Amino acid sequence: MDSVAVIGASMTRFGQRDAWIRELLAEAGQACLDDAGVEPDAVDHLYVSNMASGELEGQTGVPNALAQDLSAVPAYTARIDQTSSSGGAGIYAAWQSVASEASEMTLLVGGEKMTHRSTAEATDVIASLTHPVEYKHGVTLPSFAGLTARLYLDTYDAPRESLGKVAVKNHRNGVDNPHAQFRKEVDLETVLDSPIVADPLRLYDFCPITDGSAALLFCPESVAREYADEYVVISGIGGATDTHVVHERADPTTMGGVVNSSEQAYEMADIGPDDVDVAELHDMFTILEFLQSEDLGFFEKGEGWKAVEEGVTDRDGDLPINTSGGLKSKGHPLGASGVAQAYEIYSQLTGQAGDRQVEAETGLACNVGGFGNCVTTTIMEARR
């Protein structure tokens, strides 16, 4: 079977944007087509990763709007929702559309418009993804994060400071990302002194509420060569759920969806975690970067915090993680985030990452829905 290639990528500026979802999607979608040099009438399938345009904006049917706005009609279109991992689910859908030969050119655009709603409103829309048995007791994703962080620190004898260092690292990376919501360094003291949100986690342990969009263009590798000398292939991809009721998990510091989805992706790519040169992890909360870096097999269980302490995951370390700034400083427009992770890996593998550039042939993106309720892992390899 022909491999599935990515021949174009784009993302809008993330942050507080004076634009609705339709405008954000069209901005990223058009930029992606321009990046690849592909005309809209070549697009067969058009997928939109978006969790909540209806709930947040009262606007549904956005894939049809985008098809018209990009002049891509009669391209087939649909919306893919997997809550905060809608972007990763969109990548999986786009991959399947090309791998099944249903489409020869698939455009994926992920996006969310959130900042017009209050933090409480946005948090509640997101919390509506949790199991009612937890939701009705007032559980939100930040509160899961606080409970899990406390358990992790206690179980693995990790210092509170190590969590703060994830925020410091990712903010430092974000300074060099022109698309990031926050382009400012923060020091450890600022993180540790910020207001408590869900003990032991504080304000700077959390990603912000964000507007933004990102896009990727997929085609068979045989077609990719017509458009580009340098591109990437999706060499591995997988997706998996964990229990919907978070408190039913035997060990809440292990994300089963990360373990299972990455096993699928590694097997398909025929590589192991040691072969990954650069990774984008879903650091919606600082604690999640530890959990994923362990569940992906990068580090032993309970030792992800040491890697951050020792600088292993710094941009100049052995395994740079979140060179984009991560969700933490880049921002987290739900449906866009997984697509923007892949945009960063694509940029790194094609040598277009500017001041953030690292040396990498193989990259991995891990996109987490809910509190690990569903996860997709994507492995990309450079082709030059």
Place this chain on the structure above:
Amino acid sequence: MDSVAVIGASMTRFGQRDAWIRELLAEAGQACLDDAGVEPDAVDHLYVSNMASGELEGQTGVPNALAQDLSAVPAYTARIDQTSSSGGAGIYAAWQSVASEASEMTLLVGGEKMTHRSTAEATDVIASLTHPVEYKHGVTLPSFAGLTARLYLDTYDAPRESLGKVAVKNHRNGVDNPHAQFRKEVDLETVLDSPIVADPLRLYDFCPITDGSAALLFCPESVAREYADEYVVISGIGGATDTHVVHERADPTTMGGVVNSSEQAYEMADIGPDDVDVAELHDMFTILEFLQSEDLGFFEKGEGWKAVEEGVTDRDGDLPINTSGGLKSKGHPLGASGVAQAYEIYSQLTGQAGDRQVEAETGLACNVGGFGNCVTTTIMEARR
């Protein structure tokens, strides 16, 4: 490439149900697994076709809930939304998951819970899929239907009564469908004397607001033979958009998405419209059955109404259409409808349609999103 087979199907009773979306999805999903004799741990991918659980119920993340409720964790899951054609889009996603070899066993469950909201509220949520330039002038899907019906009757010199006869036929079929919302015949006079909703269309020209769910189980044909002697294959499938702004269409009595998606499906199945033995069309409004029966190539443009007048589309006619009762009498729980169309075709092709049974080897389902904004067409063939 191995064909994609359907080895199980189910639907819940449609109508006003004292159950939330999660319960409806679990009911259909479990019944489908039981029908096929497949254990939940054999399911690799689980897709949920649903437009608006967040908007209508304040509940998101339903695919994860379903994975847990069916004991299908760690199966990968995502929600597929294509407004009123979410079910057809789900079939396309499920087909792609198997055809791409990402999954060997994919369960698709479509559903919607609507009747707890007023007709005005539900209609407004649905209308939010229209282009803002039309939505802000108060356009709803029923009003598009009225305008189009008037144009059709004038252009093709069709009598108003012919529209009414679609409702009469589909209600007659629905009497024999134990899952249908309305199991009662209506006579032409009742339809023509019912209250005006969008002139010339009256109450009985419209489908109801409905709760319900339906499910299908997909696998490669080589795997299907392990589970069943009789099953169906998806021999053709396609999807296409039309303009999102309905008033920009050159001829509003032609649905470009139906034309384009069916051309793809016919080509893939290597058949033409004359080879179709039974069809389920998206009769959300009576006028839509005329448009689709013409745009699918069953009848000449402007002559679909004559086929209904002459009984061609009756259950004992040359081409039975909507043997299930259609959306008109069976009901239209948005995300379930496209899946339930395929359930009817599956039932007909496997000889399980009871009192509705017709002779058929090849069936077609056409699922329309918005007012033809995006359409999927699926062709199924019996394997015995």
